Amino acid sequence: MFSKLSKKDKSFILLVSSCLILLWALYSLLSYLFFTSTFKISDASKLIIQDGLQKQRWINTSRPLEITDLKDRVILLDFWTYACVNCMQILPEIKKLEKEYGNKLTVIGVHSGKFDNEKDFNSITKAVLKHDINHSVIDDSDLKIWNNFGVTAWPTLVLINPHGNVQKIYVGENDIKKLAKDVKKLISKYRHQINRSALPLVLEKNKIAKKVLNYPTKIEYAANFSYKAHNAAALFIANSGQNNILAVSLNGEIIAQIGSGRDDFEDGNFESASFNSPQGLLYKDGKLYVADTQNHAIREINFKDETVTTIAGSGHRGSVINSEAIDVKYAELASPTDIEFYPDSNKIAIANSGTHQILQYDLIKKKISVLAGNGKEGIDDGSYPQNSLAQTSDLAYYDGKLYFIDSESSSLRVLNKEGSVKTLIGKGLFDFGYKNGKKETALMQHPLGLTVDDTGIYISDSFNHVIKKYNQHSGELSDFFGSKKGEVLSSAAKTEFDEPDGIVSFLDRFYVVDSNNNRVVAINRNKLTSELLDVMPQLRLPKEGFLQYLPNLHKAEDVSVATSKVSVKINFKKSWKINDLGPSFINLLEIVSDEEANLINTFDWNAIKNNELKLPKLDVTKNYMLQGTIYYCENKKNALCHITSYEQKIIARASEQNNLIVIELIYK
Numbered sequence: 001m002f003s004k005l006s007k008k009d010k011s012f013i014l015l016v017s018s019c020l021i022l023l024w025a026l027y028s029l030l031s032y033l034f035f036t037s038t039f040k041i042s043d044a045s046k047l048i049i050q051d052g053l054q055k056q057r058w059i060n061t062s063r064p065l066e067i068t069d070l071k072d073r074v075i076l077l078d079f080w081t082y083a084c085v086n087c088m089q090i091l092p093e094i095k096k097l098e099k100e101y102g103n104k105l106t107v108i109g110v111h112s113g114k115f116d117n118e119k120d121f122n123s124i125t126k127a128v129l130k131h132d133i134n135h136s137v138i139d140d141s142d143l144k145i146w147n148n149f150g151v152t153a154w155p156t157l158v159l160i161n162p163h164g165n166v167q168k169i170y171v172g173e174n175d176i177k178k179l180a181k182d183v184k185k186l187i188s189k190y191r192h193q194i195n196r197s198a199l200p201l202v203l204e205k206n207k208i209a210k211k212v213l214n215y216p217t218k219i220e221y222a223a224n225f226s227y228k229a230h231n232a233a234a235l236f237i238a239n240s241g242q243n244n245i246l247a248v249s250l251n252g253e254i255i256a257q258i259g260s261g262r263d264d265f266e267d268g269n270f271e272s273a274s275f276n277s278p279q280g281l282l283y284k285d286g287k288l289y290v291a292d293t294q295n296h297a298i299r300e301i302n303f304k305d306e307t308v309t310t311i312a313g314s315g316h317r318g319s320v321i322n323s324e325a326i327d328v329k330y331a332e333l334a335s336p337t338d339i340e341f342y343p344d345s346n347k348i349a350i351a352n353s354g355t356h357q358i359l360q361y362d363l364i365k366k367k368i369s370v371l372a373g374n375g376k377e378g379i380d381d382g383s384y385p386q387n388s389l390a391q392t393s394d395l396a397y398y399d400g401k402l403y404f405i406d407s408e409s410s411s412l413r414v415l416n417k418e419g420s421v422k423t424l425i426g427k428g429l430f431d432f433g434y435k436n437g438k439k440e441t442a443l444m445q446h447p448l449g450l451t452v453d454d455t456g457i458y459i460s461d462s463f464n465h466v467i468k469k470y471n472q473h474s475g476e477l478s479d480f481f482g483s484k485k486g487e488v489l490s491s492a493a494k495t496e497f498d499e500p501d502g503i504v505s506f507l508d509r510f511y512v513v514d515s516n517n518n519r520v521v522a523i524n525r526n527k528l529t530s531e532l533l534d535v536m537p538q539l540r541l542p543k544e545g546f547l548q549y550l551p552n553l554h555k556a557e558d559v560s561v562a563t564s565k566v567s568v569k570i571n572f573k574k575s576w577k578i579n580d581l582g583p584s585f586i587n588l589l590e591i592v593s594d595e596e597a598n599l600i601n602t603f604d605w606n607a608i609k610n611n612e613l614k615l616p617k618l619d620v621t622k623n624y625m626l627q628g629t630i631y632y633c634e635n636k637k638n639a640l641c642h643i644t645s646y647e648q649k650i651i652a653r654a655s656e657q658n659n660l661i662v663i664e665l666i667y668k
Contacts, residue, residue: 042164044070046148057139062200072195073106077158079151081113082127085353087155093176103196104187109137112146117463126516130215162190209642209666211518215241218502220281227303230255236281243275252534265295265315273308280338291336320355320375331368340395342402351392379409387421398452410444434464442477449502460500489638492528532638536581556648563652568613568661578609579641582631591623618652
């Protein structure tokens with residue numbers, strides 16, 4: 001058809017086509033320039049503050065994000081602060097959205113701290129690790145971004161469209177379902193425009209070597225614990241960051257580990273059952289009750305049957321409970337953080353921190369009722385429903401009374417036998433600091449743990465990094481142990497903690513969970529000195545074949561070696577060593593298939609300690625792998641044990657001259 005047109009017509013068509021192409025190119029250029037210029041002054045630009053005096057600090061990124069990184073994205077801003085239980089309660093929902101939409105949704109955490117300690121960048125980084133946050137987080141300690149977006153409460157979520165403008169703002173937890181629907185609509189609307197390129201993410205959790213304890217929180221003591229070969233006193237540790245529970249002897253040897261390590265909600269045996277940030281623990285007669293915080297449930301560990309069962313909670317976050325007594329089948333909890341027998345061993349008091357209440361679970365009647373807290377966040381004393389609480393974090397029963405810590409009001413309070421609440425230390429939700437004295441002057445900062453005996457009330461003043469003592473007779477609050485944030489273990493005046501949490505006492509010892517230092521500290525009450533409780537697995541070699549779980553696994557690149565006289569060397573930094581108590585091992589495996597391997601040789605902790613690893617003669621027709629776990633620490637007193645697991649395929653070649661394999665350990 002085109003060939004039959006005249007030369008003049010052809011020229012006209014070409015001219016029109018050229019003009020259209022030129023106009024389209026000009027339109028695209030102008031649109032790009034206009035959109036780029038408008039994006040620079042859009043709502044999204046409020047996130048990137050240009051300040052020559054102070055650079056923005058980001059976590060989980062290789063560099064600070066720039067405005068160009070945000071262009072053409074569906075963005076969800078999460079304004080949070082890590083001591084806020086309501087902020088923690090929406091994290092699982094945000095993770096669901098991240099998993100569902102992948103690179104179509106860009107989540108950015110804006111950490112706008114309330115407490116002084118929450119404005120410390122290192123503390124924020126540890127909170128990101130503790131709560132396994134896998135998106136970029138910006139430190140907004142000066143509240144500039146908070147003010148730019150007009151935020152007034154934690155948590156607040158801001159949904160931004162690809163043009164950089166705010167689509168909608170969600171305050172609190174109740175609109176999370178609406179948020180999910182709005183995200184879906186927005187992504188569908190802009191599905192052809194969304195920038196799906198990867199942000200420069202470098203996750204903090206991939207930079208560090210894991211430890212045996214991973215952000216532990218609460219601790220429980222049993223005077224007599226019978227399990228398998230153990231029949232003596234024991235400690236139970238909520239290893240919250242690892243989503244499991246550890247039963248350990250008083251010298252630190254792990255007797256039992258309960259939980260798969262997955263952040264899930266599953267009953268079953270000790271290996272298959274799953275928790276999600278377990279905290280409060282309570283032991284009696286072969287059963288350990290667990291406040292499974294992020295699963296909003298109370299779980300029962302039966303050491304006789306070696307099973308985990310759920311006795312309260314559905315796994316879904318509940319709302320304020322107002323009824324006098326409801327069947328446990330219909331009761332939904334909200335972030336329970338601690339549990340305590342009260343007023344007798346047939347009833348369990350529950351610190352239901354997500355609704356700012358203390359509940360009571362009757363084990364005989366299978367009923368749940370309210371002990372204290374009308375559901376409003378506050379510090380009102382009196383009887384229920386007049387009294388109000390503020391994120392109750394720990395409970396302790398003594399002399400007929402239930403003592404408790406409200407972390408958001410930085411207060412010590414007590415529930416008496418008549419059901420009335422009285423505040424012993426604390427003033428209000430925003431009254432916190434570091435002052436000793438009586439109620440009129442004393443201030444704490446976000447305490448998390450307490451224990452009570454006939455000598456006084458001992459409090460983990462977490463954000464002040466000290467252990468306080470409250471004298472019930474004088475009403476005085478004073479320093480008992482600790483000096484400042486750090487990791488030194490020494491005398492009372494020199495010992496350092498980093499956000500201490502759970503605390504128990506018995507005989508001449510206190511045991512303190514030093515959460516951000518990933519350790520348990522033993523305090524000698526007579527000498528007033530501290531030392532590390534070195535929590536270590538039992539010395540037990542693994543079974544033959546592939547290992548199903550290797551903690552902190554590092555997969556090294558395949559290596560080609562000679563067929564004989566091959567040595568394996570472990571590289572240590574100066575002043576580091578193999579932990580003699582750790583069950584380090586390296587297996588040499590012959591790979592039969594993806595699912596099967598034959599154990600050729602095992603090198604135990606002695607061989608690893610002496611760096612005496614020599615491989616047997618290798619066959620060029622077979623495939624080999626080195627696989628194992630190494631426990632190591634600094635060569636000094638009270639040094640924490642690090643764990644690195646290692647896996648590397650070995651290719652044996654007759655012509656290869658290399659006869660050395662080097663294992664590099666991770667340090668931080």
